[in-house]
Amino acid sequence: MQRRHLLKAISLVAVSAALFTSAVAHADDKVVKVGTIGGPDAQIWQVVQKVAKRDGLDVKVVEFNDYVQPNAALDAGDLDANSFQHQPYLDSQIKQRGYKLVNAGLTYISPLGVYSKKLKSVKDLPEGAKIAVPNDPSNENRALLLLQSQGVIKLKAGAGTNGSNATPLDVAANPKKIKLVELDAAQLPRTLADVDAAAINTNFALAAGLQPAKDAIALEDVHSPYANLIAVRAKDKDQPWVKKLVAAYQSEDVRQFLKTEFKGSMVPSF
Incomplete structure (x- = not known):
């Protein structure tokens, strides 16, 4: 009898562990929607997507054609992150529109x-x-x-x-x-x-x-402080997927792509 109860208890623990593992795996399966501007930024994110995929993170890129919509969409929850702007521009948008967005990591400096x-x-x-x-x-x-x-x-x-x-x-x-x-x-x-x-x-x-x-x-001088960044909602800044996303961008694959593809017009800032 005791053996039967022990086996049942072990089975319950195993099932609970399996459910927990499944839940964690499901959380890791999140598809991260990133807003960016069409053109070179979108090209860079194609490389980021491949790097992120190797680390188990699926990234979907949503292209915009102006500087206003990506922050509005991120703040509204239609995106998980965006990547198109520098800190002064983000600061001005936060001040004007009350967005609760933060800088999650730097990408490149693109001289005007x-x-x-x-x-x-x-x-x-x-x-x-x-x-x-x-x-x-x-x-x-x-x-x-x-x-x-x-x-x-x-x-x-x-x-x-x-x-x-x-x-x-x-x-x-x-x-x-x-x-x-x-x-x-x-x-x-x-x-x-x-x-x-x-x-x-x-x-x-x-x-x-x-x-x-x-x-x-x-x-602009290449040492301009206007480095572009990845923005996320403030409440998400410590999420594991954010760290994975930033790490994928700040990878050697992306660094080399920036250097060879854009030949000094987009300088890595990581």
Whole structure:
């Protein structure tokens, strides 16, 4: 009798353990939906998907064509993570929209550049030249700081630093009377025929067939603090799948892909 009870107890423990193991395995089977921008970012995530799969993590990539939707979708729970932005932009979105999102890990630095179909150098900008810049606060700030570093304009003291974003109203000196045209970042490559120059994010430049190292007439320094990142909801930041996702991105496979495929236009920041 005692033996029968003992066997029954052992069986119950075994069943419980099996159920627990199954539950854990099911949790590990989670398909992680990651939002990113179509083009180069989507290409990189194809490599990340393969690395993550080897570690038992399934990743589904959802492509967007602007900078607004990925954070809205992540905050709403339609995505598990996104990967397209740098910290200053994320901070500005959190401040404006109240998102509860955090940086889970860095990906790469992609220098913003000034491009032109009419000029060979920033020094060749004519008086009254039109320069198109991104109209979102963070990337417009980058563009203005880049133009300042090239001697095109001078900003008011402290503008665009310490968490603030400079705007055209912060231009203190404009020797060539440059006209700044504010447009959606994704539309800037299409404006090159209509303006003298445009400050374009690398992902949109590459998607338009431009090579930053070859075609830009001015580039942000490679040590720019504007490194891109993987964002997740604050409540998920310690989840095991987040660590796996970040590790997959920060793998040697992805590092080598960035170096060979983009040749300096996307510099690993891990």
